[in-house]
Amino acid sequence: GAVVSxxxxxxxxKSGTSVKIECRSLDFQATTxxxxxxxxxxxxxxxxxxxxxxxxxxEQGVEKDKFLINHASLTLSTLTVTSAHPEDSSFYxxxxxPLDLPNTGELFFGExxxxxxx
Amino acid sequence: GQNIDQxxxxxxxxxxxxxxxxxxxxxxxxxxxxxxxxxGEAPTFLSYNVLDGLEEKGRFSSFLSRSKGxxxxxxxxxxxxxxxxxxxxxxxxxGFKTIFGAGTRLFVKA
Numbered sequence: 001g002a003v004v005s006x007x008x009x010x011x012x013x014k015s016g017t018s019v020k021i022e023c024r025s026l027d028f029q030a031t032t033x034x035x036x037x038x039x040x041x042x043x044x045x046x047x048x049x050x051x052x053x054x055x056x057x058x059e060q061g062v063e064k065d066k067f068l069i070n071h072a073s074l075t076l077s078t079l080t081v082t083s084a085h086p087e088d089s090s091f092y093x094x095x096x097x098p099l100d101l102p103n104t105g106e107l108f109f110g111e112x113x114x115x116x117x118x
Numbered sequence: 119g120q121n122i123d124q125x126x127x128x129x130x131x132x133x134x135x136x137x138x139x140x141x142x143x144x145x146x147x148x149x150x151x152x153x154x155x156x157x158g159e160a161p162t163f164l165s166y167n168v169l170d171g172l173e174e175k176g177r178f179s180s181f182l183s184r185s186k187g188x189x190x191x192x193x194x195x196x197x198x199x200x201x202x203x204x205x206x207x208x209x210x211x212x213g214f215k216t217i218f219g220a221g222t223r224l225f226v227k228a
Contacts, residue, residue: 032214043205043220044161093160097214104168105209106151107216109160 006110021079021113023094029074030096038091050077084117120144122219129225138191138222140206152191153205201226
């Protein structure tokens with residue numbers, strides 16, 4: 001149990017285009033999902049907390065108009081990188097904490113999405 | 119502010135024991151986690167401590183001292199496949215936001 005699926009695994013796009021990344025909890029419900037970004041050889045940086053049915057909470061320094069987050073259901077959150085630029089190239093990882101499964105509160109991560117902006 | 123410190127890199131020999139330290143200063147504390155991450159992959163959960171003391175799980179053990187803001191991950195009987203980054207993470211109170219340290223890259227040599 002507690003499987004998180006992320007799609008696409010990798011994407012290459014042209015500068016100025018928008019890219020949508022999906023994060024799904026396959027066998028549990030998650031009212032809260034977290035979006036992280038990871039640059040090479042660096043740790044995960046929390047971008048935002050995605051709450052089902054409400055607006056996402058963004059971390060300081062993260063542009064909410066550039067990184068649009070939608071949490072439309074208890075099993076799906078999406079991150080849209082709008083008007084992508086080369087500096088947005090990174091590894092984006094979502095995570096979720098199941099509320100209806102016994103666990104110690106650890107996060108379950110998606111496989112990650114590697115974005116390359118040309 | 120939030121600050122989680124851990125060594126950048128460590129090298130150990132196959133079959134040996136290695137201890138990876140983590141110190142933290144966070145505005146809230148609701149548990150400390152250790153995750154393993156292989157290059158290009160998502161992190162996987164290793165351990166969780168919320169009370170002081172040692173938690174043992176197979177070859178991996180994790181220790182926590184809340185008063186000192188200190189934790190360590192102990193890996194025994196090292197195997198080549200243990201070469202990875204080990205991330206120390208602290209969960210904040212309320213909202214369950216989890217902040218990660220920069221990670222320790224462990225190299226296991228034969």
